Amino acid sequence: MTKKNIVVIYFSGTNVTATYAKAIAKELTKLGNQVRDFNITPYASRQIPLAVEEYDGFIFGFPVYSDIAPGVVNEWLTKLDGKGKKCAMFFTYGGRTSGYAHFHTFQLLQHAGFQVEFSAEFPGPHTYNVGGWTALTDRPNSNDMDVARNFAALAIQRFSAPETSGFILQKPFGYKQAMDAKKNRPQRTERGWTNPVRSTETCDMCRLCETECPTQSFNADTGLSDFTTCIDCMHCVYICPQQVIKINEGMKGAYQKFLSDYCLTEEMMSAKKSKLITRSWEAAA
Ligand SMILES: Cc1cc2nc3c(=O)[nH]c(=O)nc-3n(C[C@H](O)[C@H](O)[C@H](O)COP(=O)(O)O)c2cc1C
Known part of the structure; x- marks a missing residue:
């Protein structure tokens, strides 16, 4: 070949x-x-x-x-x-x-x-x-x-x-019903558990969170993501060299709800x- x-x-x-x-x-x-x-x-x-x-x-x-x-x-x-x-x-x-x-x-x-x-x-x-x-x-x-x-x-x-x-x-x-439901989903009106936030007052300001964000949602100066455009990809959380960008602690507990909502087990x-x-x-x- x-x-x-x-x-x-x-x-x-x-x-x-x-x-x-x-x-x-x-x-x-x-x-x-x-x-x-x-x-x-x-x-x-x-x-x-x-x-x-x-x-x-x-x-x-x-x-x-x-x-x-x-x-x-x-x-x-x-x-x-x-x-x-x-x-x-x-x-x-x-x-x-x-x-x-x-x-x-x-x-x-x-x-x-x-x-x-x-x-x-x-x-x-x-x-x-x-x-x-x-x-x-x-x-x-x-x-x-x-x-x-x-x-x-x-x-x-x-x-x-x-x-x-x-x-x-x-x-x-x-398929059609699922796509229609997506189109009709209301826009977020407030910050949710999954919106990344810088957990410290200051950091090294490398700005990776801002420059690498897929949707230009993260603001390195304020340490906040724009919840109307953030897509929850967690890229900023994942790549932060100092690991100071976090999501709400409550998200951890939502795992059990996720499993039960979808009738899933870790084995499945x-x-x-x-x-x-x-x-x-x-x-x-
Ligand atoms: C907003 C959002 C929706 C997701 N929806 C699904 C889903 O429908 N089904 C699923 O099995 N995983 C879902 N996931 C998990 C991701 O598909 C999965 O972890 C993926 O491998 C992440 O890849 P990445 O690290 O390359 O972005 C979702 C994740 C996010 C952030």
Whole structure:
């Protein structure tokens, strides 16, 4: 197979998606391909145009936020022109469900002019683990990493094939109702438990919280996030070198409510497996 020029594009608040993206990129490189790592988490990174014509294949990796990829990602995808190029996508999720993410992003990528060849999903620690939750703290494990390597091998196979895979996803049951409910969800009117706040009066003022914020919500001077635009990605909490950005202590206790609301146990979440999705019926299930 001739060497391909691949770009691995990902959004990652707490490094879960980045970990899988880097594992896929490493395997692609090992297989003799040229790989660009493109992290679209910081707001500024999404203002740079993507030179689609430079690449032979695209890999998109996003976390699942309430059943679909984050809104800022979806907005960015609508601005791309895929020029008929082949891509593969993957999603990470915190042990509950990947929801409608496969179908939703599939539609956006198709609409942007990409040819989606296949998809995958990988369970990982929940974003709110930064607030004291303990979901899937031992992931990714060696099985997850095996699937990530298989993902890379399949991507090269599909990007090298002259024909397309014919991968198509059907609209999942309940999709329209779920999307309508999202549209009609009221905007936040006050600071909630998940809004990051600097826990000390002063810090070194490296400003990473502000410059890396995906939505320009965090203000390093006040130490507060704008609750109307903050998307709860916890990127500021995760990357703060001094670990002084926190969410409300009460969030820790909300873990038990989360488990009971979704009729979940930690054992059930641990049983979730990484998987490649190459046929429509698997994703719709
Ligand atoms: C606002 C929000 C919504 C989420 N919704 C879901 C969900 O619907 N299902 C799920 O299993 N995990 C959900 N999660 C957890 C993340 O999908 C998961 O932890 C992901 O792997 C985080 O990746 P990252 O660190 O790369 O951002 C949600 C997290 C956040 C912050």
